[in-house]
Each structure stands twice: as C-alpha cells, then as structure tokens.
Amino acid sequence: IIHEAADTIFHVMVLLAAKGVEFEDVMKELKNNELNLLKRRIEKLEEKLEDYESWLKYKMQDAREDFAIGRxxxxxxxxxxxxxxxxxxxxxxxxxxxxxxxxxxxxxxxxxxxxxxxxxxxxxxxxxxxxxxxxxxxxxxxxxxxxxxxxxxxxxxxxxxxxxxxxxxxxxxxxxxxxxxxxxxxxxxxxxxxxxxxxxxxxxxxxxxxxxxxxxxxxxxxxxxxxxxxxxxxxxxxxxxxxxxxxxxxxxxxxxxxxxxxxxxxxxxxxxxxxxxxxxxxxxxxxxxxxxxxxxxxxxxxxxxxxxxxxxxxxxxxxxxxxxxxxxxxxxxxxxxLLGKHLIEKIREETEEKLGSDFELKWFHDMMLKNGAIPIKYLRGILEEEVNQKLIQTGKKSHTNNI
Known part of the structure; x- marks a missing residue:
C-alpha cells in the first residue's frame, strides 16, 4: 500500500518521521546509567528515522495526486x-x-x-x-x-x-x-x-x-x-x-x-x-x-x-x-x-414514543452504554429487545406482541 500512497499521506508520514524522538521529560527521571543507555538507543533510532524520512521523500516523487477512494x-x-x-x-x-x-x-x-x-x-x-x-x-x-x-x-x-x-x-x-x-x-x-x-x-x-x-x-x-x-x-x-x-x-x-x-x-x-x-x-x-x-x-x-x-x-x-x-x-x-449523534437522537425519540410516561433517561443511556461500543445498527436491535421487556413488565404489551 505504501508504494501506491497518495501525496498527502506521504506528507503526513514525513512530518512524523522528521519530528524524531523527544524524551526530555522522561530523561529527567532517569539515573546516569539508564540515561546513557537511553541516549545511545535514541541516537540509533534517530538514524533509522532519518533514513526512513529520506526514503519517504524519495517515494514522494512517484506519489499519485489522487487520494479519493471513489463512491x-x-x-x-x-x-x-x-x-x-x-x-x-x-x-x-x-x-x-x-x-x-x-x-x-x-x-x-x-x-x-x-x-x-x-x-x-x-x-x-x-x-x-x-x-x-x-x-x-x-x-x-x-x-x-x-x-x-x-x-x-x-x-x-x-x-x-x-x-x-x-x-x-x-x-x-x-x-x-x-x-x-x-x-x-x-x-x-x-x-x-x-x-x-x-x-x-x-x-x-x-x-x-x-x-x-x-x-x-x-x-x-x-x-x-x-x-x-x-x-x-x-x-x-x-x-x-x-x-x-x-x-x-x-x-x-x-x-x-x-x-x-x-x-x-x-x-x-x-x-x-x-x-x-x-x-x-x-x-x-x-x-x-x-x-x-x-x-x-x-x-x-x-x-x-x-x-x-x-x-x-x-x-x-x-x-x-x-x-x-x-x-x-x-x-x-x-x-x-454527526451521523452518530443523529442516529442516537432518533433512537431516543423512538424509544420515548414507545414507552411514553415509562421512559427514563438514565435507563435509556445505561442501555446504550452497557452493551459495548458496538455499531449502532446492532445496538438498535438490542435496545428494541430491552424496550419489549420493559413494556411487558409494565403490562403495556403481551409476550406475543411485536414492536
């Protein structure tokens, strides 16, 4: 992939490589023997990063301008x-x-x-x-x-x-x-x-x-x-x-x-x-x-x-x-x-409409959060099951009804 990367991607990679390694705040807390060891390893790493930066700049000559993946x-x-x-x-x-x-x-x-x-x-x-x-x-x-x-x-x-x-x-x-x-x-x-x-x-x-x-x-x-x-x-x-x-x-x-x-x-x-x-x-x-x-x-x-x-x-x-x-x-x-915000608000509106006076904001948020950070498509299905159970518990729906 890197051989066919777009020009803008190479620019970002060069920027990261060029920044090198900065460990000033870490060095302050090290003993002399640890500090000397770290410095030697940083020097080796910086040499490799310089080589990497040079290679990236060389590859940029062949980078394509078109970064769009297409519709x-x-x-x-x-x-x-x-x-x-x-x-x-x-x-x-x-x-x-x-x-x-x-x-x-x-x-x-x-x-x-x-x-x-x-x-x-x-x-x-x-x-x-x-x-x-x-x-x-x-x-x-x-x-x-x-x-x-x-x-x-x-x-x-x-x-x-x-x-x-x-x-x-x-x-x-x-x-x-x-x-x-x-x-x-x-x-x-x-x-x-x-x-x-x-x-x-x-x-x-x-x-x-x-x-x-x-x-x-x-x-x-x-x-x-x-x-x-x-x-x-x-x-x-x-x-x-x-x-x-x-x-x-x-x-x-x-x-x-x-x-x-x-x-x-x-x-x-x-x-x-x-x-x-x-x-x-x-x-x-x-x-x-x-x-x-x-x-x-x-x-x-x-x-x-x-x-x-x-x-x-x-x-x-x-x-x-x-x-x-x-x-x-x-x-x-x-x-x-914004797409995610919109979808969450839509699910909340639908849930409030189904539960009416039994809707509780904390319950809704807990149901959203306790099921993992999964795609909203699957979260919606899980929430529908939770709403069904809540409706059954409040007597607003029988076990055989669907939402």
Whole structure:
C-alpha cells in the first residue's frame, strides 16, 4: 500500500518521521546509567528515522495526486461498518444540519450581542481563557469533576466502579501529534480503569485561546463525562470478547457528540455563550460530513475542501489544512460524529414514543452504554429487545406482541 500512497499521506508520514524522538521529560527521571543507555538507543533510532524520512521523500516523487477512494469503495466501507444509510442520504443530512445550525448560531449570536458578527463573538469568547497554562490545567480538572458530579446528581447515566480519569500535561514526545488535547482510554482488561486526558501547553500566547472556558467545558463533556471516558470504561466491562474487540466509530464519536448538547438540555452550563461554541462545533461536524463524502468520492479537491471549511466554519486556514489532510486517509471517519449523534437522537425519540410516561433517561443511556461500543445498527436491535421487556413488565404489551 505504501508504494501506491497518495501525496498527502506521504506528507503526513514525513512530518512524523522528521519530528524524531523527544524524551526530555522522561530523561529527567532517569539515573546516569539508564540515561546513557537511553541516549545511545535514541541516537540509533534517530538514524533509522532519518533514513526512513529520506526514503519517504524519495517515494514522494512517484506519489499519485489522487487520494479519493471513489463512491463505490466508500459505500462498501460504510456498509461493512453496519451503516445502513447511503452516501447521498448522509450527504443530504449533513447539508441540512449545516443550514439549520448556522441559523441557530446566528440566533445565539444575537442573544449574546446583537451589534457584532458571529466571527467577532467567536473571537471574544475565545479571549476569555485562563491566564496561564497551569491555570488551564486546573480548570480542566475542575470542569471534569463538575461534569462527573452532574452525571451522578442528575441521573444522566450510571457510573462504573474502579474508574478514574487523570488530567496531565502532554509529554514532549507526543506534542507534535497532539496540538491541543487528547484522551487515552483505559486498557481493556485492566481491573482499575484509568483513563488519561492530556493537555498540550500552547506554543505561544495566541494559542491559549483554544483553551477558553467554554471550550474547556465542552471538551470535558465530550472526552470525559458523560462522553468517551464514561462510555469506553463501561464498554470495557462487557463480558463478550467480540464486543470488547469491536467498535462502531459512529457510536463512539456520536455518543460523545450527543452528550455535548444533551447535558445542556438538562441545565449544565446552559448559557448562550456555551451554547454558541457548542453549536459552532456542530456546524464544523456538519461541514465534515460534506467534505468527507465529496473528498472521498473525488467530487472535491484538497484546496476546495480547505476553502469550504474556512468559509463555512470560520476555521483558520492552517487548521483547515491539517483537518483535510487527515480526511484524505480516513475516508468515512469524519462523517461519523454527526451521523452518530443523529442516529442516537432518533433512537431516543423512538424509544420515548414507545414507552411514553415509562421512559427514563438514565435507563435509556445505561442501555446504550452497557452493551459495548458496538455499531449502532446492532445496538438498535438490542435496545428494541430491552424496550419489549420493559413494556411487558409494565403490562403495556403481551409476550406475543411485536414492536
């Protein structure tokens, strides 16, 4: 595959190879004999990485410009993942959300300040951030703790035992691939489920705006509670090995994206400012669907995709270029966020309609989470069985009836 890779993929690989190995923070904790051994091995590794970088640059001369896998292959990939909607339907969904959420963004902007533009409000909200990175780390820890307490207090979902989430500064050797923050899930078979949330120190004062208070809150919901950490910790408890080793991207990313809005609907940081940045992220996820499909089908060039993200979401060009580079080698991945959120909300609406006054939000969320991080197609079938059992228990349905 690497001999036939697209040009954009080679560029990403060269970037990773060129960064080399950075272990400054690890070295500080080593004894002299351990340090000398590590240095010798790093020198050997850096030589190999330089050779690898040179080889990649040589291969780039023959790299093809066309990275699109084509409509048929994209359809097949989605089908294999258990996604039942066709490409055209998903594209239409993304276009509809983009229009709807941009209108919502304008309404929220007028609530915040009717005299300035959406772009100006975005800039103002991003200016409201902790004064230093150490304060930002404290804010992440505080917000994650608040979100966890909210999940428990408001009966959003059950919290598993033996779980913990540690917030720490991103080590040097991971910073070139983690520009802002990243969540590392607990090991699947560990007794104590400890997740790690890494936050990268900004290279300059300007980058502190990405750690603004509204974003810290929204990110903590998405990555920690009740998002990825809660979901994946519960998924790790499932006794089925097949489910432990299987994962539906549209459910994993869709769940975290769903939580961003769901907790606000229950009153968590439900202010126009927090809603504004959460909706701005939703606009970005809608644009992702459009770019992912058109880019993968060969209906949009790399430059057109970058321009689309900049124009539709207000993203900085450098950030948009990094996004699109990732899309070129993860076809069908970027569309999973909003598609998954949409499917979860649809299942919730159907479940509420069937159960009526017997519907309980915590029960619904627990049913979603306790069955593993499996594709939504299979989760829907399991949930239908659970709903049937609940209807039988409440006397609203006999054993012989079907939904």
């Amino acid at each position: 048929d292959m994209l359809e097949r990939r989605l089908e294999l993942r258990g996604i039942e909607m066709g490409i055209d339907s998903i594209l239409k969904l993304g276009q509809g959300y983009l229009q709807k959420e941009k209108k919502k963004l304008n309404r929220l902007a007028r609530k915040i300040d009717a005299h300035i533009s959406v772009e100006e409000i975005t800039r103002e909200l991003k200016k409201n951030h902790p004064r230093s990175f150490s304060e930002a780390l404290k804010e992440y820890r505080k917000e994650i703790s608040r979100a966890r307490n909210f999940v428990k207090k408001r009966n959003f979902a059950s919290l598993p035992q033996n779980e913990e989430l540690k917030v720490q500064e991103t080590p040097h050797f991971l910073r070139h691939v983690t520009p802002f923050a990243a969540y590392f899930r607990p090991a699947k078979f560990d007794k104590n489920q400890i997740g790690i949330y890494m936050v990268t120190p900004p290279e300059n004062e300007e980058m502190m705006k990405e750690h603004n208070y509204c974003s810290i809150s929204n990110t903590s919901i998405h990555e920690a509670y009740p998002g990825h950490h809660l979901q994946l910790t519960l998924a790790n408890q499932h006794p089925s090995l097949i489910r432990l080793l299987s994962e539906g991207t549209e459910f994993v990313e869709g769940w975290a994206h769903y939580c961003e809005e769901a907790v606000k609907d229950l009153g968590y940081n439900d202010t126009p400012e927090h809603r504004f940045l959460q909706t701005l992220d939703l606009v970005w996820r809608a644009a992702r669907i459009i770019v992912d499909i058109r880019l993968s089908c060969g209906e949009m060039s790399f430059e057109e995709a970058v321009n689309f993200l900049v124009e539709q979401t207000g993203m900085e060009r450098e950030g948009a270029e990094a996004e699109v580079k990732r899309y070129t080698y993860t076809p069908g991945g970027p569309l999973s966020y």
